[in-house]
Amino acid sequence: MWNRIKALVWKEFLQLRRDRLTIGFVLVMPLAQILIFGFAVNTDVKHLPCVVYDESRSQESRDFVDGLAATQYFDLKSRVDSEAAFTREIDMGRAQVGVWFPPDYARKLRSGGTAEAMVVVDASNPTTASNAIATAVGVSQMRGTTLLFQRMGYGQATQPIPPIDLRVRPWYNPNLRSPNFIVPGLVGVILAMTCVIYASGSIVKEKERGTLDQVMVTPVRPFELFLGKIIPVIGVAYLQLTVLFGAARLLFAVPIAGSVPLLYATALFFIVPMLGVGILLSTAADTQAQSTQMAILTFLPMVFLSGYIFPIEGMPLFFQGLAQIIPLTHFLIIVRAIVLRGAGMEAFWPQLIKLTVFGMVVWSMALRVMKRASA
Incomplete structure (x- = not known):
């Protein structure tokens, strides 16, 4: 009996060796899945294309943008000079994140007030949008904390007024x-x-x-x-x-x-x-x-x-x-x-x-x- 079973097992192995497609299905597909899930799957997305509309044109606004770029989550792809161009870059999908500084951004920071800035995120992908929003808010808080300590050192901050008010606007899928x-x-x-x-x-x-x-x-x-x-x-x-x-x-x-x-x-x-x-x-x-x-x-x-x-x-x-x-x-x-x-x-x-x-x-x-x- 065992000799007959051994002969059948050997026959199956010979057929499997001749069937290259089945061998590929058994070996190549699991290997491909391991490679894809091990290397390609990454929800921590970096280098998101970013557009900047800087009406302030100041050192303060450039410092904020440099802080965003330093996280490696944002790549500055373009600077625009109008609201229409800012919107178009995001609508066309050329930028997933937009940063907008109003004209009085630097003046309010220098006078000890609260300066407003806006970050627009393409929220079509909730995972990417959530990471981008969290990173931008974190940079804003760090930058605000630094400015607040500077004000306290100069005696300008009698009350802890937040220096930066970052307005986040998720577009296309506002509820994520x-x-x-x-x-x-x-x-x-x-x-x-x-x-x-x-x-x-x-x-x-x-x-x-x-x-x-x-x-x-x-x-x-x-x-x-x-x-x-x-x-x-x-x-x-x-x-x-x-x-x-x-x-x-x-x-x-x-x-x-x-x-x-x-x-x-x-x-x-x-x-x-x-x-x-x-x-x-x-x-x-x-x-x-x-x-x-x-x-x-x-x-x-x-x-x-x-x-x-x-x-x-x-x-x-x-x-x-x-x-x-x-x-x-x-x-x-x-x-x-x-x-x-x-x-x-x-x-x-x-x-x-x-x-x-x-x-x-x-x-x-x-x-x-x-x-x-x-x-």
Whole structure:
């Protein structure tokens, strides 16, 4: 009996050794998860892009900005000269934090009064916003304490009047509600999963049933075959998009601040590349089990590295670069810009270009693999 069991066990190991995809699924996926969670996952985000509107133009305001930069949580990206430019930098997503000093900021500090300053934070991501707010308030308190001790030393502070009154304004998600950030991103994740998994089984089913060869000997071209496979999925994806945003609005009170037609139009720039990924996997796989494994291997890194849960700004540079070739990364920027900030196409046209380029590349690869397989 034991000899028969040993022979069966040895046979299974031999089959496993020949199945490289299963070995990759068993070994590579856990290793990738360890690397991602160990290196890329970081909720303590630093180097947030910051814009400064300094009407005071004084040494006191520059000292405050230097204090913010010294924490490494803020990177000064630009200085603007008008309220409109200040608002535009944050609306366009070029800055996540804005600091505004009124003209009398330095005069009030020098006269022993309380000077006001304002910090605006893009609260689309509550985790990032909370860290930014806490850091800015901490810098303000430290700077205020230093000024208060100086006043006491000069005999100017007979009463402990706070030197700095920092006004914090979280924009786009003023209550820092997590559903406002999570739910729109979840829509993108579900769309990606639907497109990749559904499309990854479309061609390989024909292979397993033996009908693919019959189709290929007809006048149908590979591109026409692909169109016939993906057009129904596009309809399903748009139906899914409608149901998900309807549920988000009714169940979680997630507002859609921007244009709904624009949201639907830009979704196509994401759906088509993701279907291309699924079709590419389907043409490369020989069985449905292989296509499912390849889809999971492809999909899980997308979720973790796209900024859906963990901010990309907190990842090492290597993973930040890797995130730029993931379509979900760019669609999340688009959907959150429209839903939360009410932004127009001028705020995310670079993401649309990247999605278009990615779609052209992945569909070209799928067509090349399909032609090679049918030759």
